[in-house]
Amino acid sequence: xxxxxxxxxxxxxxxxxxETISETGGAQAGSTRPSAEAVPRLDERTALMVGARRLxxxxxxxxxxxxxxxxxxxxxxxxxxxAFASIFVPNVNVKFQFVDRDPxxxxxxxxxxxxxxSEGNTSGHVLFAPVSLFASVQPTRRxxxxxxxxxxxxxxxxxxxxxxxxxxxxxxxxALQTQLMAELRVLRWLSxxxxxxxxVYTSPIRASGSGPLDPFTxxxxxxxxxxxxxxxxxxxxxxxxLFEHFHLSLGAGYGTYFVPGMDLPLQRRGFxxxxxxxxxxxx
Amino acid sequence: xTASARVCAIRGVALVAAxxxxxxxxxxxxxxEPPKAAETAALxxxxxxxTAVLDIDGAAQIAGAAQAxxxxxxxxxxxxxxxxxxxxxxxRLLASGLSDDPATPAEENHPLVRAVVxxxxxxxxxxxxxxxxxxxxxxxxxxxxxxxxxxxQSELWAVASGCRFLSPAPGQAVVVGPNDRVPLKAFVDxxxxxxxxxxxxxxxxxxxxxxxxxxTIGLFGATRSVAFDFEYLAGTVKFRVPxxxxxDAIVSVGATIEIQGANGRFSCDLATLTCxxxx
Numbered sequence: 190x191x192x193x194x195x196x197x198x199x200x201x202x203x204x205x206x207x208e209t210i211s212e213t214g215g216a217q218a219g220s221t222r223p224s225a226e227a228v229p230r231l232d233e234r235t236a237l238m239v240g241a242r243r244l245x246x247x248x249x250x251x252x253x254x255x256x257x258x259x260x261x262x263x264x265x266x267x268x269x270x271x272a273f274a275s276i277f278v279p280n281v282n283v284k285f286q287f288v289d290r291d292p293x294x295x296x297x298x299x300x301x302x303x304x305x306x307s308e309g310n311t312s313g314h315v316l317f318a319p320v321s322l323f324a325s326v327q328p329t330r331r332x333x334x335x336x337x338x339x340x341x342x343x344x345x346x347x348x349x350x351x352x353x354x355x356x357x358x359x360x361x362x363x364a365l366q367t368q369l370m371a372e373l374r375v376l377r378w379l380s381x382x383x384x385x386x387x388x389v390y391t392s393p394i395r396a397s398g399s400g401p402l403d404p405f406t407x408x409x410x411x412x413x414x415x416x417x418x419x420x421x422x423x424x425x426x427x428x429x430x431l432f433e434h435f436h437l438s439l440g441a442g443y444g445t446y447f448v449p450g451m452d453l454p455l456q457r458r459g460f461x462x463x464x465x466x467x468x469x470x471x472x
Numbered sequence: 473x474t475a476s477a478r479v480c481a482i483r484g485v486a487l488v489a490a491x492x493x494x495x496x497x498x499x500x501x502x503x504x505e506p507p508k509a510a511e512t513a514a515l516x517x518x519x520x521x522x523t524a525v526l527d528i529d530g531a532a533q534i535a536g537a538a539q540a541x542x543x544x545x546x547x548x549x550x551x552x553x554x555x556x557x558x559x560x561x562x563x564r565l566l567a568s569g570l571s572d573d574p575a576t577p578a579e580e581n582h583p584l585v586r587a588v589v590x591x592x593x594x595x596x597x598x599x600x601x602x603x604x605x606x607x608x609x610x611x612x613x614x615x616x617x618x619x620x621x622x623x624x625q626s627e628l629w630a631v632a633s634g635c636r637f638l639s640p641a642p643g644q645a646v647v648v649g650p651n652d653r654v655p656l657k658a659f660v661d662x663x664x665x666x667x668x669x670x671x672x673x674x675x676x677x678x679x680x681x682x683x684x685x686x687x688t689i690g691l692f693g694a695t696r697s698v699a700f701d702f703e704y705l706a707g708t709v710k711f712r713v714p715x716x717x718x719x720d721a722i723v724s725v726g727a728t729i730e731i732q733g734a735n736g737r738f739s740c741d742l743a744t745l746t747c748x749x750x751x
Binding site for chain 1 (some may be wrong): 564582586604
């Protein structure tokens with residue numbers, strides 16, 4: 190039984206007890222636009238999109254597909270930081286797929302995060318914006334490769350609590366990161382994944398400013414925060430369950446944990462958990 | 473790839489490149505070198521382990537010299553001047569989430585912080601009650617502290633420029649004997665090195681530090697050039713007295729004169745200057 194419509198010239202099909210992946214004709218593919226609804230795809234940290242007019246509510250990402258190639262989103266964990274830390278991090282992201290030529294997809298994502306680190310008589314702000322370029326290729330029917338290059342732009346302003354430019358032990362610093370993820374589609378709804386991520390460049394972050402302590406006293410600070418780990422990396426293996434309205438990915442690995450979305454590495458190395466859960470709605 | 477796709481691809485790459493260029497921020501922070509760092513550390517070590525070898529007679533001579541020195545420089549108001557500046561820089565450090573204790577190491581698993589923290593304090597002047605801030609008339613103090621590898625460095629330094637203030641400050645009357653002491657009209661102009669021996673103080677009584685000063689001080693308008701150093705340990709002042717036979721003894725004056733040498737401690741009577749070895 191054919192389960193899904195064509196997806197860029199390929200479709201997943203199930204027959205009897207076993208599911209197989211069957212390839213459709215090019216003409217048929219050409220007549221049918223690839224749709225994220227057709228074959229659930231891994232759209233987090235890949236060049237693939239959530240799909241037009243689809244809303245994804247997940248523990249890591251809220252995202253809405255404005256069109257097939259443009260989506261807007263935000264990252265709930267950053268907002269949720271306010272629940273257990275005296276810091277509020279509003280954020281937004283936009284993802285734009287500018288190459289959709291099966292089996293090659295290329296997207297760019299720009300995210301913006303803001304944190305107010307003012308306290309007492311001091312005021313300060315941190316702004317950071319990961320800019321990511323994603324490329325996904327599908328060299329065979331069952332195999333995807335997802336590459337990523339991310340530049341994290343970060344700036345601190347004012348003379349606030351500079352140590353709060355780190356959030357939960359992570360440092361908001363200018364950085365260049367790259368990631369490669371291999372995805373093996375075992376079943377239509379099941380993928381095995383393996384990925385490696387490394388931060389190849391980190392720049393210390395500077396914060397400076399001055400302000401009055403009392404009518405007779407002015408205080409100033411010029412500070413620089415540097416990461417404790419020079420080139421953080423992580424290697425993670427896992428799986429993803431990809432249904433039309435439900436995505437779950439779980440994994441585990443070793444290295445330096447990168448906070449999803451914000452792309453901020455923790456300052457210690459060890460066990461790296463990985464997981465994402467989302468529900469997708471289509472009007 | 474179609475022409476429109478190529479255009480979009482170029483735009484995407486340009487976007488990433490522009491963001492990368494925008495991230496080029498200011499250069500690396502260069503921490504200033506604390507002045508006379510080696511000499512200061514050596515002096516602090518002398519206070520920890522005095523170098524003069526003393527006997528009873530030598531201790532008595534030191535006691536006399538110490539009394540004369542104290543009467544000469546008359547700087548019992550000086551610790552409050554230092555603490556006043558330290559309290560302000562402590563507040564600034566804490567406001568930036570930095571430690572006020574040089575003995576506290578950087579937190580593990582957190583980024584390393586390097587920082588220069590400066591406080592400019594306009595001196596309060598000789599008016600009682602204190603008037604509006606007026607640096608041109610009353611001078612000021614610029615105090616600098618350094619944080620390296622997430623840890624406050626023990627040595628701080630300050631430059632006092634024509635600083636006028638009352639000691640004790642208005643509203644902080646000190647009763648000495650049966651009479652209130654008249655606030656001293658103090659004046660400081662010079663370079664001050666502070667070596668924190670404990671967390672920076674939030675009140676005078678909590679201060680524990682070594683101080684080295686070189687410059688001009690004065691009371692009621694009479695100024696003189698001086699150079700001295702002392703340790704202030706939560707209300708007790710210890711100062712260094714060079715010994716003719718070599719080395720330095722450390723002296724504190726309270727109900728008795730306590731003298732610490734390399735070979736032992738001596739306690740001397742204030743009036744008779746007779747000394748005895750202390751346990």
